[in-house]
Amino acid sequence: MHNRSILNNLGQVVALGGDHGLGRVMSSLAFLNSQLTGIVTTTDDGGSTGRIRRSEGGIAWGDTRNCLNQLITEPSIASTMFEYRFAGNGELGGHNLGNLMLKSLDHLSVRPLDAINLIRSLLKVEAHLIPMSEQPADLLAIDLMGNKIYGEVNVDQLTSLPQKLMLSPQVSCTPEALDAIHNADLIIIGPGSFLTSLMPLFLMNDLTQALQACRAAIIYIGNLGKELNQPAANMQLTEKIAMIEKHIGQQKIDAVIAVPVTDTSSLPDRIVLQRKLADQNVFYRHDRDLLRQAIEDMAHKIHQLKPFNLSPYPNAS
Incomplete structure (x- = not known):
């Protein structure tokens, strides 16, 4: 187990995102247990998730399932079932049983959050996961010609940066997610x-207002390599941070963790930490231990410049 760290002494740590990235952050900080909350993007319309949405409606479950998969520490029959993916070309082929379990519990629950909490207790996952909405x-993207491009899968095919991104329909953030940001x-x-x-997270007005008002230190973690999406691959780190802060309405990102090749020269007013973070076996994924150590070290740097308003740390140096 990790020695007690500066992160243990924080009241609450909140991670925002989706994809495999959020799962990596959550699993690298899983030792924080219930002090850790993930706010998960719910707009995916591809793969098993997309098929379930087209058939049954509702939010996208894939990114939540991915996070839960990466947070499972006690293998069990339940976890084996949750991670199972059907093979073949039939009706169930390609479907992930975890997605179907979440969807079925969603039907049986009053709220999607209830479904997630039922699965969390089944899989013995301590960290909280909250759908963004x-x-x-x-x-929904508006391309350079003014055309409306619906859905993540189609937005991923764009060859130039859209002039606008929005949610269709415009939805509100889950109240528990706003509380997590506030605390x-x-x-x-x-x-x-x-x-x-x-970006889907920052298209909700109540979420960006919560970020604007929050007292938390905010860290942005850059990707390891070029993205598959061409417009995003062509964006500099500074452009990505500028786009997020334009939606928040002010400069809020205090610190940036990035790999050594990233150009951070235009970030003079942020705390920057650059080091190798790639998993040795899967070069396009962050190594959990290296990521945890980087977040830990960044928390120390932030604390030295802008102390967390907490009881004294036993091991802050």
Whole structure:
């Protein structure tokens, strides 16, 4: 187990995102147990998730399922079932049983959040996971020609940066997510597909207002390599941060964690930490231990410049 760290001494740590990126952050900080909350993007319309949405409606479950998969520490029959994916070309082929379990519990529950909490207790996951909204919405882009491009899958195919991104319909943020942001000491944004996993969160007005008002230190974690999405791949880190802060309405990101090749020269007013973070076996994924250590070290740096308003740390140096 990790030695007691500066992160343990924070009241609440909140991570925002989707995709595999949020799962990596959540699993690298899983030792925080109930002090950790993930706010998950729910606009995915591809793969098993997309098929379930087209058939049954509702929010996208895939990113939540991915986070839960990465947070499972006690293997069990339930966890094996949750991670199972059907093979073949039949009706069930390609479907992930975890998505179907979440969807079925959603039908049986009053709220999607209840379904997540039931699965969390079944899988013995301590960290909290909250969907960004409990109302179904899709990502909508307006391209350079003024055309409306509906859905994450189609937005991913764009060859140039859209002139506008929005949610269709415009939905409100889950109240518990707003509470988590309000009570957070540290907020982590990213890594993940910028336009489709991160930006949907900042298209909700109540979420950006909560970020504007929050007292937490905010860290942005950059991706390891170039994104598959061409417009996002062409964006500099500074452009991504500028786009997020334009939606928040003010400069709020205090710190940036990035790999050594990233150009951070235009970030003079942020705390920057650059180091190798890639998993040795899967070069395009963050190594959990290296990521945890980077977040830990960044928390120390932030504390030295802008102390967290907490009881004294036994091991802050």
